[in-house]
Amino acid sequence: MSLFNDQFELIENILPYDGVTSYYGKVFSEEEANDYFQKLMTEIEWKSDEAIIFGKLIETKRKVAWYGNEPFSYTYSGRTKTALTWNKTLLEIKEKIESVSGESFNSCLLNLYHDGSEGMAYHSDGEKDLKENGAISSVSFGAERKFNFKHKTTKELVSLILENGSLLMMKDTTQKFWLHRLPTTTRIIKPRISLTFRTIDKSKN
Numbered sequence: 001m002s003l004f005n006d007q008f009e010l011i012e013n014i015l016p017y018d019g020v021t022s023y024y025g026k027v028f029s030e031e032e033a034n035d036y037f038q039k040l041m042t043e044i045e046w047k048s049d050e051a052i053i054f055g056k057l058i059e060t061k062r063k064v065a066w067y068g069n070e071p072f073s074y075t076y077s078g079r080t081k082t083a084l085t086w087n088k089t090l091l092e093i094k095e096k097i098e099s100v101s102g103e104s105f106n107s108c109l110l111n112l113y114h115d116g117s118e119g120m121a122y123h124s125d126g127e128k129d130l131k132e133n134g135a136i137s138s139v140s141f142g143a144e145r146k147f148n149f150k151h152k153t154t155k156e157l158v159s160l161i162l163e164n165g166s167l168l169m170m171k172d173t174t175q176k177f178w179l180h181r182l183p184t185t186t187r188i189i190k191p192r193i194s195l196t197f198r199t200i201d202k203s204k205n
């Protein structure tokens with residue numbers, strides 16, 4: 001478990017109870033992280049996210065993209081979408097994350113936040129297409145942003161900063177008991193990209 005302690009300053013569990021979320025710190029060097037940021041900006045098929053709010057179709061400023069081993073379909077905000085297949089850059093990042101964590105993933109949801117005015121509200125990722133209690137890893141490139149957890153019943157808060165090139169791994173019952181969000185802030189004027197690697201359960205897809 002502590003194999004990478006010397007290299008990455010691994011925090012094995014940032015949550016006090018009811019889940020396991022590990023913060024590996026920077027698993028990519030500053031140079032590698034900046035290079036991946038640039039590549040992802042141009043190579044990914046970024047699209048506005050869509051949501052139906054009070055019966056109206058809303059387009060978010062935040063951009064998203066979904067990639068996977070196969071053209072999996074997934075339902076999100078009441079709309080069904082299909083995954084694109086991995087490109088070389090995504091496969092490289094995926095392999096690195098898998099070797100660091102010992103987990104494996106078959107899909108990835110990417111988010112592009114242009115500045116601190118864009119974020120993501122409290123939610124958990126327990127969608128029915130996902131493997132139950134499967135690990136979800138969040139890789140960050142670009143601007144450092146705060147990230148919050150809130151326990152669904154005790155309301156306890158846990159906060160951390162996601163650094164450029166860092167890895168956060170949500171495991172075990174984290175999604176069942178905790179919400180997470182990327183809060184907005186007026187202080188951040190630079191963009192951030194996150195890659196959330198997941199496992200789609202094919203028997204449910």
Ligand SMILES: O=C(O)CCC(=O)C(=O)O
Nearest residue numbers: 109111125138182194196
């Ligand atoms: O941008 C992030 O780090 C988190 C994104 C997230 O929670 C999600 O895509 O479900």
Ligand SMILES: [Fe+2]
Nearest residue numbers: 123124125180
């Ligand atoms: Fe999430």
